Amino acid sequence: MKVVVRxxxxxxxxxxxxxxxxxxAVNEAANRxxxxxxxxxxxxxxxxxxxTYAELxxxxxxxxxxxHTIKKVRDAYTTLKANVRAGNLGRPGSKRRVKAExxxxxxxxxxxxxxxxRCLSWQYDARAVSIWTVEGRLxxxxxxxxxxxxxxxxxxxxxxxxxxxxxxxxYLVAVCEIPEDPxxxxxxxxxxxxxxxxxxxxxxxxxxxxxxGLNRYRKRQLExxxxxxxxxxxxxxxxxxxxxxxxxxxxxxxxxxxxxxxITTAERTGRGIAxxxxxxxxxxxxxxxxxxxxxxxxxxxxxxxxxxxxxxRAGVPLVYVDPAYTSQQCSQCGHIDRKNRxxxxxxxxxxxxxxxxxxxNASHNVGRKGEAVWTAGRESRVPATx
Numbered sequence: 507m508k509v510v511v512r513x514x515x516x517x518x519x520x521x522x523x524x525x526x527x528x529x530x531a532v533n534e535a536a537n538r539x540x541x542x543x544x545x546x547x548x549x550x551x552x553x554x555x556x557x558t559y560a561e562l563x564x565x566x567x568x569x570x571x572x573x574h575t576i577k578k579v580r581d582a583y584t585t586l587k588a589n590v591r592a593g594n595l596g597r598p599g600s601k602r603r604v605k606a607e608x609x610x611x612x613x614x615x616x617x618x619x620x621x622x623x624r625c626l627s628w629q630y631d632a633r634a635v636s637i638w639t640v641e642g643r644l645x646x647x648x649x650x651x652x653x654x655x656x657x658x659x660x661x662x663x664x665x666x667x668x669x670x671x672x673x674x675x676x677y678l679v680a681v682c683e684i685p686e687d688p689x690x691x692x693x694x695x696x697x698x699x700x701x702x703x704x705x706x707x708x709x710x711x712x713x714x715x716x717x718x719g720l721n722r723y724r725k726r727q728l729e730x731x732x733x734x735x736x737x738x739x740x741x742x743x744x745x746x747x748x749x750x751x752x753x754x755x756x757x758x759x760x761x762x763x764x765x766x767x768x769i770t771t772a773e774r775t776g777r778g779i780a781x782x783x784x785x786x787x788x789x790x791x792x793x794x795x796x797x798x799x800x801x802x803x804x805x806x807x808x809x810x811x812x813x814x815x816x817x818x819r820a821g822v823p824l825v826y827v828d829p830a831y832t833s834q835q836c837s838q839c840g841h842i843d844r845k846n847r848x849x850x851x852x853x854x855x856x857x858x859x860x861x862x863x864x865x866x867n868a869s870h871n872v873g874r875k876g877e878a879v880w881t882a883g884r885e886s887r888v889p890a891t892x
Contacts, residue, residue: 507686507818511658513651515635515676517644522676524641529671531640532575533613535562539579544610548587551580566640570625574666578620582611618668618679626667626678630660635678637669649678658682673748687821693778696825696880698873699768699813700832700865701782701806704850707764708865710873711771715764720757727753757805765812769820778823780876781810782832825883827875836860837870 517525539558543549546557555576562572586606589595595603625638633656636645651659662682670677698710706717730749734742772779784806817824833853835842841857848854853864860867 507684507815509658509682509684509815509819510679511651511655511663511682512677512679513649513655513659515678516648516650517676521644521647524639524644525637525647525669525676526671526674527641528639529617529619529669530615531565532567532571532619533615533617535565535567535572536575536579536613536617537610539576540582540610540612543579543583548580548583551577554580568625568638570622571619571638574620574622578613579611582613586611616671618670620666620668621678622666628659628663630656658684673750684819686818689821689823690776690778691823693823693880694776696778696780696823696873696876697768697772697775698780698869698871698876699782700868700872701784701809702865705865706760707768707809708863708869709768709771710866710869711775712866713767713771714865715760715767720760723756724753758808761805761809761812765809765816768813769816769822772817772822773820778825778876778880779813779817780872780879781813781824781826782829782872783826784810784829823880825876825879827872827879829872832868832871832875833864835871837862837867837874 515525538561539554542557543554546554548554549557555573558576559572562575563569567575590603590607595606597603621637627636629635632646632648633650634646634648636643637647638644659680659682662684663680664683665681667678667680670679700708702708702717703721704717706715706720708714727749731746734746768779771777814824816822831842834844834846836846836853836855836858838860839855839858841855843856846853846855847864849864851864852861853867854861
């Protein structure tokens, strides 16, 4: 299984200047290569190299840096073509699709640049790297990371690493190939996970991750952005830029904590995890104007992806189930009625009289569906009787 480990570089003033110059130089070169690729109908990488490699070398890029720049451009056009084919940019003739196809792809001045082992070497004991730049090879560029991240780098790093600049800070994002634990083929049951906005995640084991703190934080950030945007001064714009991506990092940290808690419980009890398949929910539901910001800020997909890769790493089986009627069905008698859901937090069955928290009830239904999906999948893998 591939995971990425990000380390923060700690260059001195001269090293930071060289790294910044390099990032801007390779992305300017990528923009020139992109123009050539667009004018020539996006040829294959080998043909594109024939038209641009000599120019990149003359501009001061090293051999490997030039190769990676050309490959980066070609990969960007491959991604664009795949998005067009999948319909992610709209139908033929739509404004968004025409805009994407009518001009060459542009790379930001601080876009990531890939490095391989010929132009980047790691010294794990010293926590330093030696890296190519347009100013020459930089040695003893120190980096900072956690002890666990360093151990992962030392044991499993494989392939390319990306140099990234964010708000004047440099990072190296390394690819690591981590072996997966064998999946538990005979789980003792499934932990149902009900995802929501008021409660981010509620499990059938009784764990509930309340969303009040995160929602309050998002509301504060929204109000602050509105005030700064209304102010419009240079200092306000500078503060907006400084605070960029802060909410994303906070949300990701919350989702990491929640997913780790759920995976740890499943691993300890020998059970699997059942998640609701909520893909397309934003297009299905209709909400009032004041509710839409909460829906679009809901990061259920990120939490699901964190659970998925952590489950693969731990060997915990994970299945997705249809969320239909999980909030209306009684987990004790199976009766389905819209009126069973009294309000957001209360579930009262009209048939058997069971009274419980609505999210707890839904999580038990999700867990039961997960067992059915897992059993059906196992039966489908059994060879037919001759």
